[in-house]
Amino acid sequence: MDVLTGLFTFEDYGALVSLLLNSILAAALLGVVGGLVSVFVMTRDIAFAVHGIAELSFAGAALFLLIGFDVVHGSFVGSIIAAAIIAVGGVRESEKNSIIGVLMPFGLGLGILFLALYDGRAANKFGLLTGQIVAISGESLRLLVVTALIVLVVLAVIWRPLIFAGLDPQVARARGVPVASLHLIFMVVLGLSVALSVQVVGVLLVMALLVTPAAAATQVTASPVVTPILSVVFAVVSSVGGVLVALGSPVVPISPFVTTISFLIYAVCRLIGRRRMRRHIRARTQRESDLDRHPSLR
Amino acid sequence: MTDAPPVREPVLELSDAELRFGERVVWHHLTLDVQPGEFIAVLGPNGTGKTSLLRALLGQYRLRAGSIRVNGHPPRTGDGDLGYIPQQKGMDRDTPMRGRDLIRMGLNGHRWGMGPLKRADRDRVEELIDAVGAREYSDSPVGLLSGGEQQRLRVAQALVGQPRILLCDEPLLSLDMQHQRRVAALIDEMRRTRDTAVVFVTHEINPILPYVDRVLYLAGGHHLIGPPREVMTSASLSRLYRSPIEVVEVGGRLVIVGGDDHHPHHDTDEDPADEPGILLGKGDH
Numbered sequence: 001m002d003v004l005t006g007l008f009t010f011e012d013y014g015a016l017v018s019l020l021l022n023s024i025l026a027a028a029l030l031g032v033v034g035g036l037v038s039v040f041v042m043t044r045d046i047a048f049a050v051h052g053i054a055e056l057s058f059a060g061a062a063l064f065l066l067i068g069f070d071v072v073h074g075s076f077v078g079s080i081i082a083a084a085i086i087a088v089g090g091v092r093e094s095e096k097n098s099i100i101g102v103l104m105p106f107g108l109g110l111g112i113l114f115l116a117l118y119d120g121r122a123a124n125k126f127g128l129l130t131g132q133i134v135a136i137s138g139e140s141l142r143l144l145v146v147t148a149l150i151v152l153v154v155l156a157v158i159w160r161p162l163i164f165a166g167l168d169p170q171v172a173r174a175r176g177v178p179v180a181s182l183h184l185i186f187m188v189v190l191g192l193s194v195a196l197s198v199q200v201v202g203v204l205l206v207m208a209l210l211v212t213p214a215a216a217a218t219q220v221t222a223s224p225v226v227t228p229i230l231s232v233v234f235a236v237v238s239s240v241g242g243v244l245v246a247l248g249s250p251v252v253p254i255s256p257f258v259t260t261i262s263f264l265i266y267a268v269c270r271l272i273g274r275r276r277m278r279r280h281i282r283a284r285t286q287r288e289s290d291l292d293r294h295p296s297l298r
Numbered sequence: 299m300t301d302a303p304p305v306r307e308p309v310l311e312l313s314d315a316e317l318r319f320g321e322r323v324v325w326h327h328l329t330l331d332v333q334p335g336e337f338i339a340v341l342g343p344n345g346t347g348k349t350s351l352l353r354a355l356l357g358q359y360r361l362r363a364g365s366i367r368v369n370g371h372p373p374r375t376g377d378g379d380l381g382y383i384p385q386q387k388g389m390d391r392d393t394p395m396r397g398r399d400l401i402r403m404g405l406n407g408h409r410w411g412m413g414p415l416k417r418a419d420r421d422r423v424e425e426l427i428d429a430v431g432a433r434e435y436s437d438s439p440v441g442l443l444s445g446g447e448q449q450r451l452r453v454a455q456a457l458v459g460q461p462r463i464l465l466c467d468e469p470l471l472s473l474d475m476q477h478q479r480r481v482a483a484l485i486d487e488m489r490r491t492r493d494t495a496v497v498f499v500t501h502e503i504n505p506i507l508p509y510v511d512r513v514l515y516l517a518g519g520h521h522l523i524g525p526p527r528e529v530m531t532s533a534s535l536s537r538l539y540r541s542p543i544e545v546v547e548v549g550g551r552l553v554i555v556g557g558d559d560h561h562p563h564h565d566t567d568e569d570p571a572d573e574p575g576i577l578l579g580k581g582d583h
Contacts, residue, residue, distance in 0.1 A: 043393060157410055164407035167395065170384045171455070174356050174465070175408040176376015218392035222439030227394035277391070280442040287434060288444060291476070 016247045022141055024243055029148045030196050031239040034209035035232030036155055037193045040186060042214040044166045049086050049187075050210045052100035053194040056082030056107035058203040061128050062114035071128065072140040076147070076195040082107065083191030087184045130202040130255050144196055151192050154185065162186055163224065200239060201255040208259040209235055216266040219273030238262035307370075309334050309379075309462045309495050310355070315364035317347060317354055323519045324350055328364070330514065330523055334462065335493040337486065337509050339500060339526070342516035348499040351516075352465045355497070356380060369462045376408060381456030381494070383469045383485075386449050389441045397436040397443065397451050401426055404455035426454040429491075430484060446477030453484055457492065464489065466498040470505055478505040485509075503530065504551045530554075 017024070041050055060078020061071045082103060089099045111128075155162075164172040165179045173179050190210075197206040217230035242258030308331035316326035324347035332338055340348045353359045354366060357373035366372065369379040381404070389395075401423050406415060415423070427436045430450045435443055440451065449469055456464055466485065470478040486509040489496045498506060503513070503526070513529040515522040517538050522529045529535075530552055535543040543556035 039394065043390070045390070156412060159412040160406060161408055161410065163395075164403050167389075167393065167400075167403070168384065170467075171382055171403075171452075172407060173358070174380070174382035175404075177408045214394075215392070218394050222392075222394055222396050222441075224394050224396075224399050277442070280438050283435070283438065284442060284444055284447075287447075291480075 013248060017244070020243070020247065022138070024240060026141055026144050027200055027239040027243045028236055029145060030200050030209065031236030032232050033148050033151050033193050033196060034239070035213045035235035036152070036228055037190060038210050038212070038214035038235065039217075039228050039231055040162060040166065041190070041210055042218065043163070044186075046096070046190075047207060047211045048097055048100050049083075050190070050194060050207055052086060052104045052107075053079050053082040053191055054198060054203045054206045055104045055111070057195050057198050058128055059107040059111040059114070061198070062111040062118070065128075066114045066118045070140065072143060072195075072199060075128070075198050076143075076192070078107070079191040079195035079198070080188060081191075083187040083194070084184075087187035128198070128202065129204050130253055140199075144199060147192050147196055151189050151196075154189055158182055158185060201242075201258050205255050205259050208255075208262040209239060212262045212266050213238070216262075216269040219266075219269040220276065234262070234265045238265065306333055308332055309369050310497070311365075311367040313365050315354070315366055316362045317350055317359060318362045325516055325519060325521055326363070328521060332463070332495045332497065334495055335489055337489060337496045337498065337506075337511045338514055339498050339503055339506055339510045339512075340514045340516065341500065341503055342521075346516040346518065348516060349467055351514075352382075352467055352497065352499060355463075355465060356382070378459055379462045381459065381461035381464045383449070383452050383456045383464065383466045385468045385471050386445045386452075386473055388445070389448065391439070391441040393439065393441040395440050397432055397438055397440060397447075398423055398427060400440050400448075400451045401432075401454045401458055404458040422458055426458045429457075429488070430454040444477070445473050446481060449473060449477070449481045450484060453481065453488065457488055457494065460492075461494060463495045463497060466496060466500075468500055469498075470500065470502065475505075478502075482506045482509065507552065 041047055057075040057079040060081070061075035064074025064077070065071050085103060086096070086100055161172065161177045162182050164175070165177050165182050169179050193210060194206055197209045201208055213231040213235040214227065216234050217227045221227055221230060238258050238261040241261045242254050245257045245261075246252060246254040310330070310332035312328050312330045315328040317324040330338075340351060342348055350359055354361060355368060355373055357375045357377065368374075368377060371379075402415060402419075405419050405422065427433055430453055432447065432450050432454060435447055440448060443451070452469070464485070469485075470481060473481060482505045485496060485498070486506075488494060498510075500506065503510065507526060510526050512524060513522070513526050515529050515535070515538060518540075520538055522534055522538050524534075530545055532543060532545045535545060535554065535556070539556065541556065543554060546553045546555065
C-alpha cells in the first residue's frame with residue numbers, strides 16, 4: 001500500500017485537470033486518430049511499419065533537438081521520411097519487412113548519436129522515448145490539432161477504396177481503384193499519426209494507440225462500421241484515461257497508464273471474442289458437413 | 299458441352315489484337331467475338347498471356363496492334379461492364395468484414411468516402427446473397443469462411459454491379475475438388491440466368507468442361523479457338539505446340555501429355571515460360 005500511496009496523490013486534482021485541459025483534448029483527438037488508423041494498420045498487417053516509422057521519428061526529433069529546432073517538428077519530419085521510404089521501397093509484400101528491419105536500427109542509432117552529442121537537459125531525452133504530452137508547448141499543440149484534423153479528413157475521403165485495396169488489391173484495381181497511390185497516401189497519413197502518437201506515448205509505445213485498439217475491436221465484431229467506432233472508443237479511453245490517471249501521480253509518466261488500459265481492453269475483448277470465434281467455426285464445420293451429406297445442394 | 303447460343307451483338311470483340319512486352323510477342327492476330335452468355339475458357343501454359351489478356355480487357359495493358367471492344371467501347375479502367383473474380387486467397391481471421399460486406403464492395407468499394415448504400419443497392423446485395431446461396435453465412439466474418447464460401451461471395455461481388463462480362467482469373471485454384479465443382483456450377487448458372495459472358499482463365503479445364511462453349515488455347519505466341527472437342531485433341535494441340543501432344547480421356551476427364559511435365563502454378567507475366575511442356579488435368583492441387 002505504501003508503494004501505491006507513493007505513486008498517487010490526488011490532491012488538487014481538479015486544478016490540475018483544468019490546467020491541463022489542452023493536453024486532455026489533444027489526447028482525445030489522438031485517440032480518435034489512433035483508433036481509425038489502427039483499423040488499417042491491422043487489416044494491412046503493417047504493425048512492424050508503425051514501429052519502424054516511430055524509431056525514425058525519434059531520429060528526426062533527436063536531430064532537431066541537437067541543432068536547436070523544435071523537437072515536435074523533428075519527429076514529424078522523421079516520421080514522414082520513414083513512411084515515404086517504406087511506401088516506395090516496400091511495395092512488394094516480400095520486401096516490406098526487410099526494408100523496415102534495415103531502416104529501424106539505422107534510425108535508432110542515429111537518434112542515439114544525436115542525443116549523445118546534445119548537452120542540454122536530460123529530461124528531453126527520455127520524453128521522446130516514453131511520452132511527454134504534458135511538456136508540449138501551446139504552439140506544438142496547435143500543430144498536433146491541425147495534423148490530426150488533416151489525417152481525419154483524408155481518411156474520411158479515401159476510407160472505402162482504402163479498405164477495398166487492402167482487402168483484395170487485384171479486384172480493387174480491376175474496379176479502377178488507384179491502389180498504388182492510395183498506399184502511398186495512407187503511408188503518409190500513417191507517418192503523421194505516428195508522429196502524433198510519439199508526443200503522447202513516446203517512440204517505444206506507439207503501438208498501444210496504433211495497433212491495439214483495432215486488434216481489440218476485431219475480436220468482438222466483424223462489422224466494418226462497428227469496428228472503427230469501437231476502435232476509436234478504445235483508443236480514446238486509453239489515451240484520455242491514461243492522462244487522467246497519470247495526473248494523480250507525481251512520479252509515473254502518462255505512457256504506462258495508456259498502454260496498460262489499452263492492453264486490458266484488448267485482453268477483455270479477446271476473452272469475449274473466443275466464444276464468438278468458436279461459434280462461427282462450429283457453424284462452418286456444420287455447413288461443410290451438410291454439403292457432404294447432400295451433394296445435390298451444392 | 300452446350301449448344302451455341304444464337305448469334306447476337308457480341309459483348310466482347312478482339313480483332314487482330316497483338317500484345318507485346320518489349321520485343322516479346324505475348325500473343326498476336328487474336329480475333330475473337332464473344333456473345334452474351336457465352337462461356338470461354340482460356341487455357342495454355344504459364345507465361346503465354348492468359349492473365350495478360352484479362353489485364354488488356356481491363357484497360358491495364360495496351361495493345362501493340364489491333365483493337366479490343368468491351369460492350370462496344372474501348373477498354374477502360376474501372377469498367378462497370380466487367381466483373382472480376384480473382385484466385386481464392388486466405389483472409390485473416392480478424393478481417394473486419396462480413397459476407398455481405400464483401401459483396402457490397404462490388405457496388406461501392408471504388409467510390410470515395412464512407413457513406414451507406416442506397417436502398418436499391420442494398421436490395422441488390424440481398425438478391426445476390428440468395429442467388430449464390432450465401433444466406434446462411436452472409437453475416438459471418440469472411441476470415442472464418444471456407445475457401446469455397448469465400449469464392450461464392452466473390453462471384454456475387456463480381457456480379458452485383460450487373461456486368462456484361464465476367465472475367466475469372468483461376469477462381470478454382472486452391473479449392474478442393476468438391477468446391478471446385480460447386481463454384482464452377484455456380485458461375486455457369488449465373489451466366490445463364492443473367493446472360494453474362496464468361497472469360498475463364500484456368501490451368502484445369504476439367505472442372506468447367508461441361509459448361510465451356512469455346513476454348514481459347516494460347517501457346518508460344520500462337521493460339522487456337524474453337525469448341526473444346528475441336529481444340530482439345532491430339533492433332534490440334536500438336537499443331538499448336540509444333541511438337542507431339544497427346545490428349546487422353548480418362549474417366550470423363552481430359553489429360554494432356556507432352557513435352558516436359560511441369561507443375562502448374564499461377565501465371566507470372568514477368569517470368570515467361572513458353573516452352574510447350576505441359577501437363578493439364580493431372581488432378582487436384
